[in-house]
Amino acid sequence: MEKQGFIHSLPFKLLVALALGIACGLALSSMDQSAFGQALLNIVVTVKFIVAQFISFCVPLIIIGFIAPSITRLGNNASRMLIVALILAYVSSIGAAFFATVAGYGILPHLNINPDVDGLKELPEVVFELTIPQIMPVMSALFFSVLVGLSAAWNKSKLITGVLEEFQQIVLSIVTRFVIPALPILIGTTFCTLAYEGTITKQLPIFLIIIIIVMVGHYIWMTLLYSLAGIYSGKNPMNIIKNYPPAYMTAVGTMSSAATLSVALECAKKSVPTLRNDMVDFGIPLFANIHLCGSVMTETFFVMAVSKMLYGEFPSIEKMILFCLLLGVFAIGAPGVPGGTVMASLGLITGVLGFDGTGTALMLTIFALQDSFGTACNVTGDGALTLILTGYAEKHGIQEQKLEAVL
Template sequence: MATRKKIPLLLKLVLGIVLGLMVGSLLGRFQVVWPVRVFATFNGLFSTFLSFVVPLLILSFVTMGIADLGKGAGRMLGLSVGLAYVSTAFFVGLAIFSFRLLLPYMGLEGGGFQQMMDNPNDFLLTGYFSIPLPPVMDVLTALVLAFVLGLGLTGLSSKENALYEGAHIFQGIIEKLIDRAILPLLPLHITGVFMNMSYSGEAKHVMSMMLVVFLFVVSFQILTLFVHFGLAGVMTKRNPFKLLWEMFPAYVTALGTRSSAASIPVTRRQMTVIGVDEDIADFTTPLFSAIHMPGNAISVGIIAFSLAAIAGIEVSLADTFGLIFMLGIIMVAAPGIPGGAILAAMGFLQTNFGFSEALITLAIAMDFATDPTGTATNVTADGALALEVQAIMEKKEKAK
């Protein structure tokens, strides 16, 4: 008996946006309100549940992300983790500050959409009812507790203990919750949001903004690869363009699978092709697939600032540096699923940027559009970073 092929989540999201735009526009033309309000009710309940899950997600994934770093040993682990964090923070910082400089020329600020975000009840229809569901802890508490637990677990001599096993099981529960409940309902949620915006007449501006942001994100992801391989080429005295071309199979694989983990066999093989020692490739490939995500960090950072701009939210320099600093850590917490990066960053955007339900939903939709190129950027840059780690280790050995 032939098995049915599942529709990819990205396609479901695209279909949800298109359906929401078409139905919302049609209902607006005939002034039919109740279907939009039914979806608005579902959206409110879904967003409340999502806010409840976010601290649990951060607690589970950051704890295990830090704890699992303790499975490596020696100077190479510290060097690899340090370079991965610097890489993520540097490139997302470069993208964000470049975006801020170019923002006045992009036509994203102001307009009717800003008024809609300032006074959503004047533009968007509300649901029939809502159910309060306060999170068990706030985002900052979850993050600090995760650091305490994760660092504590790395200090234990053995991973075979009740606390580690319990944290691992808890992570599995949250991962299944996201995979089997949140992600399947996400297309319906996005359909409702775009239906509501289309009904209010603001969808056209949002779609044009999404295209501008997508092009900017992809441009900086490509720039990240050129800079990384340029640096690796200088450190190894090899042609950076040839190195990048030899890692390209990993890029294509990640683009298709949208998973760093699924790309590990190809990534490791191409690392050895560009000259990474097998021992270093064996160590860095799985490690970098979990902690080195400059492509996804760029996507989340630019999306956050673009939505803040169109919603008229003033982001201070302190919050800008805070986002850059936190994204390097948040990427460790990101679940290994499509869209995991934006889900992990939701709490920070709600708490520090003041993002509303509508802005969070738009951020999720936009991040899913750039997730394939972000993942491809991550795994390809892993090859350059492995070469950099190897070059530094060799230099230290010669200096002895």
């Protein structure tokens, strides 16, 4: 992944869009009685509606484009160690999600999240409703992806596998060239309307508090992962942790597990013989793509906060359980783009939790603002899972071997 300056990064663009949106919303609120102000507000509301419709349309395409090819690749290379690695990544991800859910039910009710703000202004109606229906419901897209991916892998269908791989590249182009450039527009128009209504000045401080709470949760989860890994393997996890600060800081700077991979491998190699060399070669690159515990934890905590903030209540326990279990699956097939986890799981946010365009925009914004630290948690947690892989291989008499033999 090519390095880029912060001013060209997505978080910076979203911050600029957020600031401009708030400024424009406050300005429109001050000239509420003028015809010019109402005309501009009509344009903002209409643009927000159309962009939200476009992103909603892309959600099933993103699900199919990333989940199905991921399954075919894993199925074609399935082996004993790969299955163990997948189980570890999934258990860690949903464990982080359930941890965030419990924390959300325990902490968020004590925060001053009040959806009923007095004196809110009413937004005008959309001038031009360009409705863009999805090609299929999001849950249909999920089950279609799983069934097609598994069937193609079992039948070793080279044609369908090739088509899915090419379709993934097409969807990735749609995401990078259309969806991501559209996100600042959605963010800007959303915060413009929130500022016009009058809620933003009271709700924005809550976002900052929530981000700090989530970062604390990252460190708690990494501590738990390394503790369990040390107990299972019988080795000192501090021999790994002490080598990981460069990978952590690189992840904070790049916001990408892929861009951090070379540094993560170097840090893990310094942890040999605590980590087995073949397990490092196998586990670190694999976990960089499928183990997203930090991002999953963040998204789970944020959806609960946004639900309370916008809709006045937390999602039910039943919905959160389903959301957490499916989010672990979506994370495995998340696209390698900024905010990939929340991007891949937009279908869960809208389909399972029932978020509308405003809720989706808020999720994308606050997720992007802390994406650096979520990625750093993902990358650092990979070392703990690789230690578990090392312990598994030694306990089951699997001889150290080259990467080709492991796969």
